[in-house]
Amino acid sequence: MSKIHQLSPRLANQIAAGEVVERPASVVKEILENSLDADARRLDIDIEEGGIKLIRVRDNGHGIDQEDLTLALSRHATSKILVLDDLEAVATLGFRGEALASIASVSRLTLSSQTEAQEHAWQVTTFGRDMETEVSPCSHPTGTTVEVRDLFFNTPARRKFLKTEKTEFTHIQEIIKRIALSRYDVTINLRHNGRQIYALKACSNAVEQERRMAMLCTPEFVDQSITIEAEASGLRLWGWVGLPTFNRSQADLQYFFVNGRSVRDRVVAHAVKQAYRDVLFHGRHPAYALYLELAPENVDVNVHPTKHEVRFRESRLVHDFLFSRLHRALADVSPETINTTKN
Numbered sequence: 001m002s003k004i005h006q007l008s009p010r011l012a013n014q015i016a017a018g019e020v021v022e023r024p025a026s027v028v029k030e031i032l033e034n035s036l037d038a039d040a041r042r043l044d045i046d047i048e049e050g051g052i053k054l055i056r057v058r059d060n061g062h063g064i065d066q067e068d069l070t071l072a073l074s075r076h077a078t079s080k081i082l083v084l085d086d087l088e089a090v091a092t093l094g095f096r097g098e099a100l101a102s103i104a105s106v107s108r109l110t111l112s113s114q115t116e117a118q119e120h121a122w123q124v125t126t127f128g129r130d131m132e133t134e135v136s137p138c139s140h141p142t143g144t145t146v147e148v149r150d151l152f153f154n155t156p157a158r159r160k161f162l163k164t165e166k167t168e169f170t171h172i173q174e175i176i177k178r179i180a181l182s183r184y185d186v187t188i189n190l191r192h193n194g195r196q197i198y199a200l201k202a203c204s205n206a207v208e209q210e211r212r213m214a215m216l217c218t219p220e221f222v223d224q225s226i227t228i229e230a231e232a233s234g235l236r237l238w239g240w241v242g243l244p245t246f247n248r249s250q251a252d253l254q255y256f257f258v259n260g261r262s263v264r265d266r267v268v269a270h271a272v273k274q275a276y277r278d279v280l281f282h283g284r285h286p287a288y289a290l291y292l293e294l295a296p297e298n299v300d301v302n303v304h305p306t307k308h309e310v311r312f313r314e315s316r317l318v319h320d321f322l323f324s325r326l327h328r329a330l331a332d333v334s335p336e337t338i339n340t341t342k343n
């Protein structure tokens with residue numbers, strides 16, 4: 001008797017969801033990245049009960065055609081890459097075609113969308129072990145709304161790992177903060193249980209950017225940091241580096257974006273640490289919000305399903321560039337400290 005059988009589409013998606021959908025914040029991240037990939041300039045985010053009850057994101061991006069709605073919810077379906085070569089130089093935040101299918105398999109998901117070309121909007125929901133879909137007309141301006149209700153309602157083991165509503169919301173807020181810091185040109189509204197948390201208008205100049213930075217990372221950080229702007233060998237670095245005197249007991253104000261993507265990277269962490277080594281007391285942590293831009297083919301983003309990590313093609317070059325620019329900038333503002341440690 002045969003012992004092997006094919007997993008149902010829902011179960012296969014639920015297994016995949018284990019990798020990318022850890023908690024409500026991961027759902028928020030995937031949905032917002034899709035909105036940005038669709039060129040949205042406005043994001044309205046509604047969260048209820050830490051995202052466990054409801055996550056709703058409305059964007060004003062280019063929308064999804066009616067005929068693509070079902071595909072958007074199926075696994076390994078994406079509009080972002082077609083051939084392997086595309087993956088070598090991917091410029092979008094997403095490309096795996098897994099997020100919506102995964103999220104839909106562990107929640108009650110509705111996707112509503114309208115494009116410029118369509119007469120009216122359509123929405124899609126999915127049900128059953130085969131994840132069949134139902135597409136029906138609806139009303140929606142150009143753009144997309146993703147509504148995710150009752151996350152993990154059908155995967156009790158996952159649900160058990162969720163923390164309190166407050167903790168889950170803190171994680172969501174951190175994700176949104178990173179997006180807000182990576183895209184100054186996007187308007188972002190966030191509400192939790194009906195209460196407004198962020199009302200961030202798109203910035204059109206450096207002053208407004210600095211205001212957003214102060215709002216999200218405290219005015220003290222902006223006051224006590226220097227701005228940096230450097231370019232060499234196809235690398236561009238800009239942002240804010242905290243003065244050595246603005247050090248922290250925890251590494252809780254450290255943001256690093258590579259081509260608009262918030263990442264944690266060992267090469268970067270090491271370069272920054274080295275740059276601050278002579279000007280910070282042992283055990284203290286620097287604060288920074290830095291942006292690195294380079295050609296997409298020089299960085300591999302397909303390292304981990306959540307894409308928190310990247311791999312630089314020329315990591316030595318990136319390391320030395322970061323170190324030298326930061327070290328120089330810090331030396332300029334703290335000559336005495338540097339001299340003392342050297343002597």
Ligand code: ADP
Nearest residue numbers: 034038072078079094095096097098099100144
């Ligand atoms: P990926 O982002 O890796 O392509 P997803 O499962 O996140 O995979 O999304 C599947 C597809 O659905 C995307 O490739 C895109 O074409 C479409 N899509 C998802 N969200 C949006 C959105 N907010 N606006 C426009 N298209 C979207």
Ligand code: MG
Nearest residue numbers: 030034094099
């Ligand atoms: Mg995606």
